[in-house]
Amino acid sequence: MPSSRCLLRLPHPPSSLLAAPIAPHTSTSLRHAAPFSASASQCMPAPAKKKGVTFGGPPARGTKALRIKKTVRQSTARPPAPGERRALRKRIVLSNTNALEVAGLRDATLDSLVDEAMVGKVVGLPGQVVDSLRVVEAFKVHQGWGLFRRPACLVRKETVEIGRVVAEAEEQKTTRRVVLCGERNSGKSVLLLQGLAGAFMRGWVVLNFPEAKDLTIGHTAYSPIPNTTPTQYAQRTYTANLLSQISKANASVLSALQITQSHDLPMPLQRNLTLDRLCELGARDPDIAWPIFQALWKELTAPGRPPVFMALDGLAHVMRLSAYLAPDTKPIHAHDLALVNHFVEYLSGQKQLGNGGVVMAAVSESNQPRTPALEHAPRRKQPESFLEHQLRQLKHWNPYVKGDERVIKALDGVEVLRLKGLSREEARGVMEYYAASGMLRNTVTEGFVSEKWSLAGQGIVGELERAAVRLRV
Amino acid sequence: MATAVKRLGFQARQCVCRIPARQRPQTLPAWQRPFSSTPARCEQLDDFAKTLNSEDRAFYQSLPPEERALMRTVGQSLGEHMARQDVQQAFSDEIDDIADEVERQFPPNLEEREERKSQGFWALGEPEMGEDEEFQGDDISSIAHGELEQHREFREYARLAAWELPLLSKLSVPFEPPSENQPLRFRYTSYMGEQHPAARKVVVEFSPFDMPELSYQQRGKLIKLCGARYNPSSRVVKMSCESFETQAQNKRYLGDLVNKLLTEARDPTDTFEDVPFDFRHHKRKPNFAFPQAWLMTPERQKQLEEKRQQRLLLDQQRTQQGTLITGAERIQQAIENEALAAAAEPVVVEAQQQRGKGREQQRQSRGRR
Numbered sequence: 150m151p152s153s154r155c156l157l158r159l160p161h162p163p164s165s166l167l168a169a170p171i172a173p174h175t176s177t178s179l180r181h182a183a184p185f186s187a188s189a190s191q192c193m194p195a196p197a198k199k200k201g202v203t204f205g206g207p208p209a210r211g212t213k214a215l216r217i218k219k220t221v222r223q224s225t226a227r228p229p230a231p232g233e234r235r236a237l238r239k240r241i242v243l244s245n246t247n248a249l250e251v252a253g254l255r256d257a258t259l260d261s262l263v264d265e266a267m268v269g270k271v272v273g274l275p276g277q278v279v280d281s282l283r284v285v286e287a288f289k290v291h292q293g294w295g296l297f298r299r300p301a302c303l304v305r306k307e308t309v310e311i312g313r314v315v316a317e318a319e320e321q322k323t324t325r326r327v328v329l330c331g332e333r334n335s336g337k338s339v340l341l342l343q344g345l346a347g348a349f350m351r352g353w354v355v356l357n358f359p360e361a362k363d364l365t366i367g368h369t370a371y372s373p374i375p376n377t378t379p380t381q382y383a384q385r386t387y388t389a390n391l392l393s394q395i396s397k398a399n400a401s402v403l404s405a406l407q408i409t410q411s412h413d414l415p416m417p418l419q420r421n422l423t424l425d426r427l428c429e430l431g432a433r434d435p436d437i438a439w440p441i442f443q444a445l446w447k448e449l450t451a452p453g454r455p456p457v458f459m460a461l462d463g464l465a466h467v468m469r470l471s472a473y474l475a476p477d478t479k480p481i482h483a484h485d486l487a488l489v490n491h492f493v494e495y496l497s498g499q500k501q502l503g504n505g506g507v508v509m510a511a512v513s514e515s516n517q518p519r520t521p522a523l524e525h526a527p528r529r530k531q532p533e534s535f536l537e538h539q540l541r542q543l544k545h546w547n548p549y550v551k552g553d554e555r556v557i558k559a560l561d562g563v564e565v566l567r568l569k570g571l572s573r574e575e576a577r578g579v580m581e582y583y584a585a586s587g588m589l590r591n592t593v594t595e596g597f598v599s600e601k602w603s604l605a606g607q608g609i610v611g612e613l614e615r616a617a618v619r620l621r622v
Numbered sequence: 623m624a625t626a627v628k629r630l631g632f633q634a635r636q637c638v639c640r641i642p643a644r645q646r647p648q649t650l651p652a653w654q655r656p657f658s659s660t661p662a663r664c665e666q667l668d669d670f671a672k673t674l675n676s677e678d679r680a681f682y683q684s685l686p687p688e689e690r691a692l693m694r695t696v697g698q699s700l701g702e703h704m705a706r707q708d709v710q711q712a713f714s715d716e717i718d719d720i721a722d723e724v725e726r727q728f729p730p731n732l733e734e735r736e737e738r739k740s741q742g743f744w745a746l747g748e749p750e751m752g753e754d755e756e757f758q759g760d761d762i763s764s765i766a767h768g769e770l771e772q773h774r775e776f777r778e779y780a781r782l783a784a785w786e787l788p789l790l791s792k793l794s795v796p797f798e799p800p801s802e803n804q805p806l807r808f809r810y811t812s813y814m815g816e817q818h819p820a821a822r823k824v825v826v827e828f829s830p831f832d833m834p835e836l837s838y839q840q841r842g843k844l845i846k847l848c849g850a851r852y853n854p855s856s857r858v859v860k861m862s863c864e865s866f867e868t869q870a871q872n873k874r875y876l877g878d879l880v881n882k883l884l885t886e887a888r889d890p891t892d893t894f895e896d897v898p899f900d901f902r903h904h905k906r907k908p909n910f911a912f913p914q915a916w917l918m919t920p921e922r923q924k925q926l927e928e929k930r931q932q933r934l935l936l937d938q939q940r941t942q943q944g945t946l947i948t949g950a951e952r953i954q955q956a957i958e959n960e961a962l963a964a965a966a967e968p969v970v971v972e973a974q975q976q977r978g979k980g981r982e983q984q985r986q987s988r989g990r991r
Contacts (some may be wrong), residue, residue, distance in 0.1 A: 249956045548898040584949035587956065592948040595933035 241288045242295030243279065249587035250298045261304065262312035262347045269578035273301040277401075278349045284398040286359035287342045287460075293614050297586050302339060303579045303610070307568060311344045314564075315507055319351060319456050322505035326496055328464065328560070331568030333514035334611025340568065341460050341511045348458035353506070354399050354449055356391075358492065361463040362516065363387070365483045367472035374439065374487060382473065383487045388438035389431060391488070392445070396428030402455060403428065410451055412444040424448055439487060446491070450503045457506040461492055464510040465517045468556045484555050497559040520556060570608030573598060579610070580617055588618045670694045673701075805832040806880065810869060823864035824872040826880065829857050833884060843894045844887035850903040 208214040255261070257272040274282070279300050282288060294300050302308075311327070318325045329337045348355050358364065369387045373380045396403060403425035408418060415437055418427070424445060431441030449457055461467070467489045470480040483489050494500045495508045502508075571579070577598045583589035591597055605612035671679050682693060703709060800807070809825040811818075830836065830844045830852070845852050848859045861879065863872040940946040 249952055549900060549902055581947045584947040585952055587949055587953045590949040590953070592946055594937050594946065596937075599933070 239290065241283065241290065243283070243288065243300050244294075244298060245296055246298070247587075248296065248298045249585065251301075251582060251585045254299075254301060254582075257302075257304075257346065257350070259347070259350055262343065262350075263309060263316055265309055267304045268306055268309060269304070269572075269574045271301050271303050271578060271582040273299055274346055275350070278346050281349045281355070281398040282342060282345060285345065285355060285357040285394050287345050287357060289338055289359075292339065293618065296588055296614075296618055297582075301582070302343060303571075303575060303582070305336070305340075305571060305575050305610075307336075307340055307566060308343050310566065311340060311509075312347055315344065315347050315351065315353075315458070318505045318507050319353075320505075322456075322503075324495065324498070324502040324505065325507045326498060326563045327507065327509045327566055328496075328512065328563045329509065329566050329568060330512040331514075332570075332606070332609055334609050334615075335514075335568040335570065336610040337511040337513070337568055338462055339610075340566075341462060341509060344507065344509055345458060345460055348456075348507070349398075351456075352402055353456045353458045354395070354402055354454075356395060356457065356459045357398075358391075358461040358488075361461050361466040361489075364486060364489055365466050365469075365471035365473075370435075371473050371486070373476075379485060380475070381485055381487045381490060382481060383439040385435040385438045388442050388488060389433075389435040392428040392438055392442060393432035395445070396425040396432060400425050406448070406454065408444075408448055410444075410447050412440075412447065414440050414444060442488075452503060454504050456504050457502050459492060459495060459506070459508045461496075461510045463513040463516060465512060465520050467493065468520045468559070469518055469553070482555065484559065493559045496563065498562060520553070570606060571602075571610055571613065572608065573602055576602045576605075576608050576613055579613065583614075583617050670697060802832070803834070805829065805834070806877070808873060808876075820864065822867060822869050822872055823862060824869055824876055825860065825862040826873075826876045827858050827860045828880065830859060831857055836884075836887065839893055839895065840887045842899070844883060846894045846897055846899065847883055847886060849900070852901075854901045854904055855906055 251271075254271065254273050256275045257278075261267045261272055288294055288300075314325050314327060317323070329340055331337055345355055345357060363369070364384065364387065369384045371382045371384050374383050404423050406424045408420075408422050408424065408427060412418065427441060427445055427448070431438045431445070448454065467483045467486075469483060471483045471486060471489075473481045473486070475481050484493050492508070492510075495502065496510060577593065577595075580589065580593045580598055580601065584591070584593050601613060601616045602608050604616045667679075671682055674682055682690060685693060805828050807827045809827070811820055811823055813821050830841050830848070833841070833844065836844065845859075848861075851861050852859050861876060863875050863879075866872050866875060937946070
């Protein structure tokens with residue numbers, strides 16, 4: 150019934166009634182929806198609400214409501230102390246007491262790392278070298294050192310090549326620049342370690358950046374070095390730690406060397422100060438770590454000093470913009486970080502090591518940011534100058550890909566050593582070592598070696614270890 | 623009902639006077655679609671035939687001339703007779719009588735009217751169109767006409783294919799591949815006489831490597847000038863033009879353009895050597911060919927078999943020499959060595975005095991039994 154008709158049929162209510170509903174509507178708006186009709190309602194009033202019963206919404210103040218508590222399990226275990234988990238994550242295990250001692254395992258000597266007859270044999274690392282390598286963090290967590298009784302490694306074809314590079318650099322007092330690249334798990338970091346071991350055995354001074362990532366991801370303090378153009382940035386805590394590593398790892402060499410040069414340092418130096426003590430001074434006080442590092446370098450490059458081996462793992466991280474910001478909030482190029490710059494100057498051949506030495510960098514395939522210039526450099530087979538490269542860019546370098554010129558220059562003319570899988574003979578040697586250690590139960594026959602060699606992508610050494618030792622069924 | 627009967631009466635009157643009695647205004651017959659497109663070829667009609675209806679006319683025309691004359695005189699006299707006033711009057715009286723009789727028998731039912739069809743919801747408020755004035759129930763639908771039209775077209779083309787296509791072979795010219803001095807290849811588009819906006823488009827393709835009198839450097843410049851129109855895989859430049867109204871104009875433009883490009887490429891003032899080639903517009907299709915070295919040939923099979931034999935031999939030699947290493951054996955050895963080492967070490971044992979066999983012991987042994 151339309152409302153107009155309704156109003157017509159009903160007797161007119163008093164005007165007071167018509168006006169009245171406006172007030173209650175506003176007060177009890179919950180009970181009444183907006184009326185379709187303006188006439189007074191003819192029905193019974195709604196029953197009064199029961200107190201304390203609500204249909205939705207929180208209970209009114211002062212009323213009780215059912216509350217279900219969530220069960221929170223209280224852990225009784227002691228929470229890990231600060232740094233404990235990191236220590237566990239970074240723990241290097243170099244020995245497995247359950248593994249058998251391999252009879253007839255010889256220690257590596259200077260000759261064994263250069264001798265081609267040793268290819269395919271496993272040699273142990275001498276105790277002193279192991280200590281030094283451990284100090285410079287050359288052992289990595291993911292490598293299989295913890296599977297065997299003592300640290301030992303396979304002498305492969307590339308090991309001999311690197312050994313020769315080191316020997317030649319010592320003989321001819323030249324600087325050799327090498328970049329190791331290859332597939333994931335193909336043994337780049339271990340080859341770098343072998344190079345370091347060779348340098349330690351030869352009595353070189355060794356400087357190792359175990360993870361290039363730590364330098365550039367912005368996890369250590371940095372500050373601009375005054376009077377440098379373009380502005381360079383020193384990482385004092387990192388430098389202090391590096392100095393401490395240098396002094397501990399090369400103690401036997403550095404303790405025999407005394408300072409001969411004059412240095413501009415914020416504090417006076419003892420006249421007959423040995424170089425390891427100098428490093429310790431810098432390690433103790435991060436504020437002077439960078440000047441001390443420079444002083445140390447001046448001493449090491451002075452004539453008559455031993456050759457230097459500089460190594461860096463994870464090259465791609467220093468071939469791009471770092472995570473640090475300059476005062477103008479622009480990212481700092483990794484080459485503007487003082488330590489990285491120091492390494493890159495020698496890698497690019499801009500500076501030479503006066504007493505001879507090797508600058509070696511390894512590319513990491515498992516943790517590699519994209520850098521087009523770096524992708525390009527290992528692809529080049531022949532080392533060539535930047536100009537030559539520019540001339541032949543059509544064939545190699547895509548000029549329309551945005552490349553970092555500093556990086557291209559830094560990698561200009563480096564020797565690229567591309568690691569591939571092991572040969573069958575090398576694979577056999579390492580698998581015999583696994584069996585002799587009791588970590589591989591099978592008989593190492595030719596067929597078995599072939600099978601695992603094929604499974605490991607034609608002898609990728611990390612995969613070979615996984616197939617033979619880790620994935621034992 | 624009465625109206626129907628009246629209509630019946632008129633029909634009767636029409637039937638009776640085959641020869642039109644009265645000069646009624648002739649209604650124009652509705653235009654009918656011809657079934658055939660061929661024009662009708664008919665005989666010359668005389669005046670009498672024109673007054674007849676179609677059936678009678680056909681009959682009249684089929685007669686020999688003397689019978690026609692007879693029919694004409696009879697028909698004319700009949701017409702005159704029927705046109706007389708009294709005859710007409712008699713007819714109309716008769717018809718009215720019959721009509722009244724019928725009306726008396728079947729009185730008109732006023733209520734029984736034809737119900738108006740409901741228009742339906744969607745036609746509400748629309749003006750009524752009424753009946754189709756043109757269509758008189760004597761024609762097929764327009765779709766059917768379309769089908770017929772199409773069929774006629776099929777037949778026309780079938781005739782062409784049967785009679786005229788074989789004659790085209792007389793015009794055929796043997797194919798001659800373009801010579802070296804014809805490096806341009808033009809493409810035109812025909813829409814078989816239909817109007818089409820793309821009909822005027824002309825496409826030209828040429829390879830910079832076929833262009834005459836170009837040095838290595840000039841060819842490079844030409845490729846750089848052509849930009850994204852150059853396909854480095856097929857080494858072909860492809861350009862098109864449809865900006866002018868006619869095909870000829872577009873082709874002229876393209877020809878001029880190619881000439882201009884060639885003069886520019888030969889111009890030694892700027893050789894473009896500092897500009898690298900830009901082939902970013904082109905993605906090369908990878909071609910995966912099976913390496914010939916991987917093919918399994920009898921020689922390769924033999925070689926592999928020899929290698930396997932050598933490996934087996936090596937294993938045999940090692941077994942004989944005892945240099946084959948088995949991990950499990952090594953572990954066993956190590957365990958045994960450990961046990962031996964443990965056994966070799968002297969163990970301190972508490973000394974015990976030996977006692978002679980006394981009575982007590984003997985008794986115990988007996989008790990055990």
